[in-house]
Amino acid sequence: MSQKSKSIYGGQAVIEGVMFAGSHVNVTAVRRKNDEIIFYEVPRTTQRWIQQLKKIPIVRGVVGIIDSSAKGSQHLNFSMENYAEDEAKEEAAKNPEAQPKPEKEQKSGFSLSMIVGVAVAGVLSFIFGKLIFTAAPAALEELLFSNVFESKIGHNLLEGLIKIILLLAYLYLMSLTPIIKRLFQYHGAEHKVISAYEAGEKLTISNVQKYSRLHYRCGSSFIIFTVIVGVIIYSLPFFTWDSIWERIYIRILLLPLVLGISYEVLRITNAMRDIPVLRYLGYPGLWLQLLTTKEPKDDQVAVSIASFNRMRELDQQMTNIKA
Template sequence: MSQNTRSIYGGQAVIEGVMFAGKHVNVTAVRRKNDEIVFYEVPRTTQRWIQSLKRIPLVRGVVGIIDSSAKGSQHLNFSMETYAEDETSDMSEADKAAAQKKEKSGWSLAMIVGVAAAGVISFIFGKLLLTAAPAALESLMFENVFENKIGHNLLEGLIKLIILLVYLYLMSMTPLIKRLFQYHGAEHKVISAYEAGEELTVSNVQKYSRLHYRCGSSFIIFTVIVGVIIYSLPIFDWDTIWERVYIRILLLPVTLGISYEVLRWTNALRDVPVLRYLGYPGLWLQLLTTKEPKDDQVAVSIASFNRMRELDKQMSMKA
């Protein structure tokens, strides 16, 4: 079966596991400390008006981010709680209380980092910060460098890109985030193997790239590129640093909406010679936000995907 006739699935990495979103259910598989794989299954219930908005170009991207944020947080919390239980299972009650407090504090950072890379929960807050800070920084440091506003916009985009790359690189060097990014890679490999019509075994899945055109990391890089283009339009000129910042914030939904359409477009063209290169900026960013997974991590991703597909089939038969 070709990719074009197969269902399109997405997912996200969670702590020691992977979540996949099906048509009727979202499923997370997490590997516990004793090697047992446990599942968290949540039926998908989306109000009709949200489903209607998701069919509207330019609007569906923003709606999808918000919807994913709400649903993805449940699965992240499940994985975090499961991890915390495993880490404190052999401790005394006093040590458990202290460790849980420490773990929640530490994992809150890990969640923010991992989720920002996948494009849920903290994406809106992170995007606001990543939009306003570079604009203000460029205005303060390079006010008189260019007479043309396009030059300022390009430099602003470069500053934004540098901040993003340095942030992701530093985070990817920590053991916690490295494992999260390995599960991110495992998620991509499973989707690619499925889209290629492969039997989902560990050896088959491992043959595929950890990079995927339809990734939230690609979406992030497209918002930087699209933002530079939109801000350079003459109608969005500015005179003061404050005008520059609030124009960026007001245009954020527009930037997100267009970037989502660009992401869909590059994914649709990924098998077309020459045009496939349009998606390469997103793939390059994924070199930071994904890592090569181990076999046991791929096995968790396969288990999550198979369970999602099994439940989706059962629910479709009942519908």
């Protein structure tokens, strides 16, 4: 079966696990300390007006990113709760004198209000992060190199370079921590499973491990495209500034446009990945993934396969019910 005839799936790494998004359900599989794999399954419910917005080029990118941030944060929180519970039990075993809280108090579960709260927090953290990542490099370039170039294009290129340096430094330092290194390994496992599925392979550990941990349709690629697209848009002749505040103000106003166009670029590079020469358009994103993914171990790939298979199983069941 060719890739074009297959459904397109995406996912994300979580703490000690992987989430996959299907047509009707999002599923996270997490490996506990006792080697048990548990699942968190959330039906995909999207308002009709959001579905309509997702059909509009450029707009669909912004809507999709915010929607994914909200839903992804729920699954990340689930994985963090279980990880914290396992860590607490392990600490209690090392220190028997400590009195751990009863399990009912340690893990409160997911009420509707909690799910909504986590989703809102996820969206707000995404927006805040994008604002900082947009404003800080512009401010730094203006303060440190305001007299270096007369051309706005030169300033924009230097701003883009500062963004990339800050991004690479942040990702590198994060990857040095054990928990983030394992998160990046699960990120690689997620990519391998999707690549194996798209190639029509049977999803076994040995088959999946043959594939690259890099994938054209990755959020990491999207991040680097926002830098490149931003430099191009900010350099257009009608986006000029006379002060640092005007410069930051313009960047923030243009942020939705930059995100929307970057999403379309990501779609285009994914569609062209099998075309000679044009496939290189997606290489900047793949290079960044060298930092945001790591080679996974077999047990991590097994969790990713379990998540993907469970998502496909539930997706099929829901499709049959709606048919």
